[in-house]
Amino acid sequence: MCGIVGAFLRGKPCLAALVRGLRVLEYRGYDSVGVGVLQAGELVVRRKAGRIEELERLLAADAGALDEVSVGIGHSRWATHGPPTDENAHPHCDWRGRIALVHNGIIENYQELRAELALRKIPLRSQTDTEVLAHWIGIELEGAGGDLAEAVRRALLRVRGYYAIAVLSGGERPQMVASREGPPLCLASTPEGAWLASDPLALIEHARDIVFLEDGDVAELAPGKLVVRGRDGALVARESVHVAWNAEAADRGGFAHFMLKEIHEQPDVVARGLFGRVDLERGDVTLPGEFFSDASLKQVTRVQISACGTALHAGLVARYLIEGLAGVPVDVDFASEFRYRQPVLVPGTLALGISQSGETADTLAALRLARSLGCRQLSFCNAVGSTMVRESEATLLLEAGPEIGVASTKAFVAMLVAATLFAVRLGRARARLTRAAASELLGELGRMRMNLERLLTREVVDKIRALAERHKDARGFLFLARGINYPIALEGALKLKEISYKHAEGYAAGEMKHGPIAMIDRDMTTVVIASRDSVASKVRSNIEQIRARGGPVICVGDDEESLAVSDERVVVPGLSPWLSPIANVVPLQLFAYHVALARGCDIDKPRNLAKSVTVE
Ligand code: AGP
Numbered sequence: 378m379c380g381i382v383g384a385f386l387r388g389k390p391c392l393a394a395l396v397r398g399l400r401v402l403e404y405r406g407y408d409s410v411g412v413g414v415l416q417a418g419e420l421v422v423r424r425k426a427g428r429i430e431e432l433e434r435l436l437a438a439d440a441g442a443l444d445e446v447s448v449g450i451g452h453s454r455w456a457t458h459g460p461p462t463d464e465n466a467h468p469h470c471d472w473r474g475r476i477a478l479v480h481n482g483i484i485e486n487y488q489e490l491r492a493e494l495a496l497r498k499i500p501l502r503s504q505t506d507t508e509v510l511a512h513w514i515g516i517e518l519e520g521a522g523g524d525l526a527e528a529v530r531r532a533l534l535r536v537r538g539y540y541a542i543a544v545l546s547g548g549e550r551p552q553m554v555a556s557r558e559g560p561p562l563c564l565a566s567t568p569e570g571a572w573l574a575s576d577p578l579a580l581i582e583h584a585r586d587i588v589f590l591e592d593g594d595v596a597e598l599a600p601g602k603l604v605v606r607g608r609d610g611a612l613v614a615r616e617s618v619h620v621a622w623n624a625e626a627a628d629r630g631g632f633a634h635f636m637l638k639e640i641h642e643q644p645d646v647v648a649r650g651l652f653g654r655v656d657l658e659r660g661d662v663t664l665p666g667e668f669f670s671d672a673s674l675k676q677v678t679r680v681q682i683s684a685c686g687t688a689l690h691a692g693l694v695a696r697y698l699i700e701g702l703a704g705v706p707v708d709v710d711f712a713s714e715f716r717y718r719q720p721v722l723v724p725g726t727l728a729l730g731i732s733q734s735g736e737t738a739d740t741l742a743a744l745r746l747a748r749s750l751g752c753r754q755l756s757f758c759n760a761v762g763s764t765m766v767r768e769s770e771a772t773l774l775l776e777a778g779p780e781i782g783v784a785s786t787k788a789f790v791a792m793l794v795a796a797t798l799f800a801v802r803l804g805r806a807r808a809r810l811t812r813a814a815a816s817e818l819l820g821e822l823g824r825m826r827m828n829l830e831r832l833l834t835r836e837v838v839d840k841i842r843a844l845a846e847r848h849k850d851a852r853g854f855l856f857l858a859r860g861i862n863y864p865i866a867l868e869g870a871l872k873l874k875e876i877s878y879k880h881a882e883g884y885a886a887g888e889m890k891h892g893p894i895a896m897i898d899r900d901m902t903t904v905v906i907a908s909r910d911s912v913a914s915k916v917r918s919n920i921e922q923i924r925a926r927g928g929p930v931i932c933v934g935d936d937e938e939s940l941a942v943s944d945e946r947v948v949v950p951g952l953s954p955w956l957s958p959i960a961n962v963v964p965l966q967l968f969a970y971h972v973a974l975a976r977g978c979d980i981d982k983p984r985n986l987a988k989s990v991t992v993e
Pocket of ligand 1: 685686687688731732733734735736737740783784785786875986987988989990
């Protein structure tokens, strides 16, 4: 959840690069920010509660005194232990000020270690778990003969929990050391410098060949040097991965917010997700590797999907697609629930993890549990080199490009594309789907780019903005839909609440009369997703029932009769019901964006949230 960076440059100033890296990683947490640098071998720490601007103000007060430093680490925090104060901001130093540490994760046995520190009369200055580890590394430095990498390795043997850390020590032989157990950490080293970060996005301005640390690795970095050892101290080889994303992908490109930019990228995201994967002639999907072959897919008896948040909603759509197009039964679980129950998985169950980041702790744990129970594992994931991609037997990469907005948009659409492709491949492998039916569906998917563009014209966007302004003060919002669009109702509600802080609930429309209808009055806005499908007339009845009770209804979809009986409407191009979720979600994303904008919310950094949830 926190973001960490480090830079060790050959004779060049590093502070600006550290701050730029933190800016790229700010999406991971923005409670406090700090850097620790080496000035003539001495550690200097600057840290502050609040956002990067606070750190910049602190650094400005140094009046250039740190401008020449060439080694440093930095941190942007998503608070877990202790409130977001200056004292709890990272880096944390050991009691003698010999090492500085930044940390993403949780030290679960920190109370136990804290008690031992108390016995040694080592004073604690913060309420964090991180500071405890800093002192522990300081203690081990003695026994390790002053070698920081060895001290870190020894200290971590005492730690239970999950972490990505970067540690700096000064003196005559400055050292920068990194380690991970759980959260991601990537490194690069060239003759000019060495860098580390929680996300390759913060490294690509410096290097493209990136090493992703594995659990238990302890690495020492310096210009032209990258030495990795395992828990036992033995050297381990880690291959680099070439990351092709360009640096522009990490800026807003003229849009007011990353979220808006990412919503507008969706037509291209769909096209990228399909590129090289669709064969209209054969009515099939081409996916590389034995895993996706007919013989392999014929052995799948059931699919168990685990995911969180928006990715879970994509999983719920995937259930309709896989059951409907391939005839394979599907279960979908919150990863956080799946991992702690005792699931009964029949032989032949395929575990499918869905994640934008590939680092969500619960989703990774769910996949590991499924693996331990003998399941094969597939992931739909956006982040190349992520833990999920590396641990899964096969991956369908989402190809959405970096998603920075905390509210996920384009990754969701890419997940729906991936789910459709996989369902078609499975359906074809199992001879459930005919060539002609598959070809027609894939052809329509190919036209999706154009259909999404029609939903992103100035005219449509202005209309949704006006709708949002009219409804922004509603007491609450109900999102209703049925069938394959039911998860889109959940997603519309999630988007709205996470960035505008308005209460919103997604509901299966058929359930309305079993409770939620009691909330309907003129201050409760209902957004109904109405597609021209087999349950369209039933959704239309819901609209009538809400209006009969004085509740305003906004209808989104292509069912003309539903649109006609609603108070306000956003018309979505007519599509096959299987593909309708991809288009229906776009107006809901824009609606959430404009409600949040009209309410003056911080859209790309909503309160209390972080983009990547690498802790439980
Ligand atoms: C999406 O808008 C959310 N911020 C969140 O629910 C997210 O989808 C969830 O945390 C899962 O993340 P992942 O896709 O990276 O696993």
